[in-house]
Every structure is written in structure tokens, then in C-alpha cells.
Amino acid sequence: MEIKDVEKLAELAKIELNQVEKEQLLSDMESILGYVKQIESVEVPEVELEYKNRNIWREDLPISRDFSREQIIGQFPDSKDGFVKVKKIL
Numbered sequence: 001m002e003i004k005d006v007e008k009l010a011e012l013a014k015i016e017l018n019q020v021e022k023e024q025l026l027s028d029m030e031s032i033l034g035y036v037k038q039i040e041s042v043e044v045p046e047v048e049l050e051y052k053n054r055n056i057w058r059e060d061l062p063i064s065r066d067f068s069r070e071q072i073i074g075q076f077p078d079s080k081d082g083f084v085k086v087k088k089i090l
Contacts (some may be wrong), residue, residue: 001029 006026010017017025069082078085 001026001033 001025002020004027006017006022008020010025073079073082073084076084
């Protein structure tokens with residue numbers, strides 16, 4: 001990473017940085033990237049999970065509903081041509 005990269009990031013972030021701030025940010029970014037590389041180099045052993053993925057929710061069973069178009073339309077105060085009429089909303 002170089003100063004020009006920091007300047008481009010500052011431009012994208014729409015912030016103004018003086019030279020000292022740019023150098024400090026460059027130093028911070030290099031430290032962060034070094035830490036990320038250190039983390040990437042860690043070898044993690046494969047671990048077998050002790051539990052299996054399972055559904056802990058209830059069974060999804062179909063439920064019979066006794067609804068008909070006529071019942072629903074009949075519950076509304078006004079209808080026309082098989083449709084319910086509602087107030088106009090602007």
C-alpha cells in the first residue's frame with residue numbers, strides 16, 4: 001500500500017487529509033493488513049461437529065381452511081361484480 005492508495009481512499013470517502021494524517025493512515029492500514037495476513041496464516045484443524053443439522057421447529061402440515069370467495073366477499077359491507085369495494089386512498 002502506498003500514499004497514492006491512501007489519497008484515493010480519502011477521495012472516495014470525501015475527506016481531506018494533510019500529509020501527516022496520510023502517513024499515519026498508511027501506517028495504520030499496513031498494521032491492519034499485516035494482522036489480517038497473520039490471521040490468514042493460522043492453520044485450523046478440521047473439526048467434526050457433534051450435532052447434526054436438524055429442524056427444531058414444528059412439522060409443516062397443511063391445514064384445511066373453509067374459506068370461499070363468497071364467504072370473504074360476504075363479510076365486506078360493499079361489493080361489485082365479485083370484488084370487494086374499499087374507500088379510495090390517494
